[in-house]
Amino acid sequence: MKGKHIVQILMSLVLVIMLASCSNEASTDGKTADGKFKGELTVWIHPYVGNELKSKQNEVFENMAAEFKKEYPDLKIKFEEIPWANREQKILTALAANQGPDVFYLIPDMMGQFADRGVLTPITDLLSGNFDRSDFPESSLEAVTYKDELYGLPILHEVVANVYNTKVLEDIGASKEDVPETWEEFNALAEKAVAKGYYARGFEGGNTLNGTLYPILWQAGGDVIDENGKVVINNKKGIKAFQTVNDWYKKGWIPKDSISTIDHFSLFAEGKMLAANATGITISTLKERGMTDYVLGPPLKGEKQVTFGTTGMFVVPTSSKNKEAAAKLIEVMTSSENTRAFNEVTKYIPPRKSASDMYNNDPDMKQMTEWLPLTKPGVIHPVARDVMPKVQAELQMMLEGSKSPKQAADAAAEVIQAEIDKQ
Structure with a gap:
């Protein structure tokens, strides 16, 4: 028995020595003893473009990795594409299991939720001394800042404006100059279009509220949660937004499948609809289809002129073992040159001032860029994403006729408050 104990003690000593040796070889931050980064960084990206441009998107990311490896040759960079659908749950599940990436893509209305759950690393103190804040408009940095900490660096902006079918405009006695x-001007055209058998606009009720209810709510002067954290979606202005959508549905201004569809662009492209939401990708798609019978229109003004426009950023999770290296990679990925290359392929708007001239020869995209100051990046609150499907359900019940606009708005306020109370 005594000999057995001696063997166990010797084995334990060997294990301690082995662990000590490993810890001298590399730190938990992915560095060797001489301070060089080593190992592998995994980056989760999304299909920012369609299949026809996938090779160009991949080339952009490969060039980012190649540039990074010039300075950090001992680090391997691996890009993995995950779908947009259910991405939030996929990312959170992976991070909880310590199996997630070292860098991933996020938008502002998800940032607060992720930061409050403790799964995001503030990168304010991880950036290199060469990082130039002045090349970003303050609004861009505000969109990636939460509780005074920088949680990511932006690579894209998006503006949701409007696009109008010029043939429909002509058929109702108007032109692209009109x-x-x-909202008053739009409603006048909408009535004429519906009288001629067209739909007035799309309303893709199965998509995120950022592209459906929220812009209408903001234009009515309302909001979901005010700056003091109070739920205000069911105040007078909020109820007006619900009422507006309900009126459109009852009058046939929007299609009957508006309750749950995710695609009304096809109806617009087929010439059956006066107007649709428009982003840079919309314009690109119209051009690819050879459609020239369209004209862009600004975000509409009610009490306010405002629309949704997200800021896409790359962030570092707390589970990454190479946080410092990951932050350096984000700097490279969002450099002026790489930002320009990424947005040339994806048709988003670059957030860097030094890349703002890239659309000078593209009138449509230049116009979209000029509308950037009219955008809001969504609801910036830890419960923003959690409440979306619940508010969406109330909106759908209203359109189905089981709730009035006021009842739907009040119920939406209740579910939002309930989520806040859980915190």
Whole structure:
């Protein structure tokens, strides 16, 4: 028995020595003893473009990795594409199991939720001394800042404006010069279009509220949660937004499948609809299809002129073992040159001032860029993403006729408050 104990003690000593040796070889931050980064960084990206441009998107990311490896040759960079659908749950599940990436893509209304759950690393103190804050408009940095900490660096901006079918405009006695700027002007055209058998606009009720209810709510002067954290979606202005959508549905301004569909662009492209939401990708798609019978229109003005426009950023999770290296990689990925290359392929708007001239020869995209100051990046609150499907359900019940606009708005306020109370 005594000999057995001696063997166990010797084995334990060997294990301690082995662990000590490993810890001298590399730190938990992915560095060797001489301070060089080593190992592998995994980056989760999404299909920012369609299949026809996938090779160009991949080339952009490969060039980012190649540039990074010039300075950090001992680090391997691996890009993995995950679908947009259910990405939030996939990312959170992976991070909880310590199996997630070292860098991933995020938008502002998800940032607060992820930061409050403790799965994001503030990168304010991880950036190199060469990082130039002045090349970003303050609004861009605000969109990636939460509780005074920088959690990511932006690579894209998006503006949701409007696009109008010029053939439909002509058929109702208008022209591309009559593109509306206010709700009153739009409603006048919409009535004429519906009278001629067209739909007035799309309303893709199965998509995120950022592209459906929220812009209408903001334009009515309302909001979901005010700056003091109070739920205000069911105040007078909020109820007006619900009422507006309900009126469109009852009058046939939007299609009957507006309750749950995710695609009304096809109806617009087929010439059956006056107007649709428009982003840079919309314009690119129209051009690819050879469609020239369209004209862009600004975000509409009610009490306010405002629309949704996200800021896409790359962030570092707390589970990454190479946080410092990951932050350096984000700097390279969002450099002026790489930002320009990424947005040339994806048709988003670059957040860097030094890349702002890239659309000078593209009138449509230049116009979209000029509308950037009219955007909001969504609801910036830890419960922003959690409440979306619940508010969406209330909106759908209203359209189905089981709730009035006020009842739907009040119920939406209740579910939002309930989520806040859980914190």
